[in-house]
Amino acid sequence: MQQYSNKLRSEGKSIGFVPTMGYLHEGHISLLRASKNECVVSVVSIFVNPTQFSPNEDLAKYPRDFERDFSLLEKEDCDILFYPEPSEIYPPNYQTYVVVDGITNVLEGQYRPTHFRGVTTIVNLLFNIVLPHKAYFGQKDAQQCAVILKMVNDLRMNLEVRICPIIRESDGLAMSSRNIYLSDAERIDALVLSRAIITANELIISGERNVAEILNAMVAIINRAKSSSLDYIEIVDFFTFEKVEKLFKGKKYLILIACKIGKTRLIDNDIITINS
Secondary structure, eight states, X not given: OHHHHHHHHHTTOOEEEEEEOSSOOHHHHHXXXXXXXXXXXXXXXXXXXXXXXXXXXXXXXXXXXXXXHHHHHXXXXXXXXXXXXXXXXXXXXXXXXXXXXXXXXXXXXXXXXTHHHHHHHHXXXXXXXXXXXXXXXXXXXXXXXXXXXXHHHHTTOSSEEEEEOOOBOTXXXXXXXXXXXXXXXXXXXXXXHHHHHHHHHHHHHTTXXXXXXXXHHHHHHHTTSTTEEEEEEEEEETTTOOBOSBOXXXXXXXXXXXXXXXXXXXXXXXXXXOXX
């Protein structure tokens, strides 16, 4: 892969890269399409990264269907599928990890303390292997996007990170490979995440600036689902991920939700800018 990318670069061809853990959906495909619009060659990787899963998480049962993924990528005219084995990425005696401090200590970092170290390490490895000019990530993983941007900026990596919008099902549920875990009843319950975000936006549009009031309304909606178990709902500064108590004109914020529906942990978010 690295040799081929070096050849492409020597020919002056731009490389776009979409790193995934497979079990692809329309969200992943939207990233590939963005890459194809902007780059000469588009690479998609499929690698279920063991270092970003805690011992009690779903690594063993994470959905995998290579033939299905291959077919989807083929239909989209993906140029290259990079599909390494775990032993190729992490050979025996592997000892090197990439850690971003600060932003990784809150929210997802509190609930999944080893997660971001695994994410930044694998993304760094994949960047060094694929050698892309541009890499594409989905806004659904908002904190992950912020961590990767921080890593790329701090380490002066020679590529551009592009963050693309969340892709949702027709009823509002953010697309996720983990949605397959949901039973029919849980699938309906899962809609409380997007409904809570819609409610927050409605309150903000109506003039509410007290974050506690907005969060209380959101929690009430989440609690309507019998199968829900909330990890967190927060409104944070878009750039620092610090919690805020009031919303101010001209500022940009993120609404963030992490919630278990049954045994399935889902996340969702929205970007809000206060214009008045």
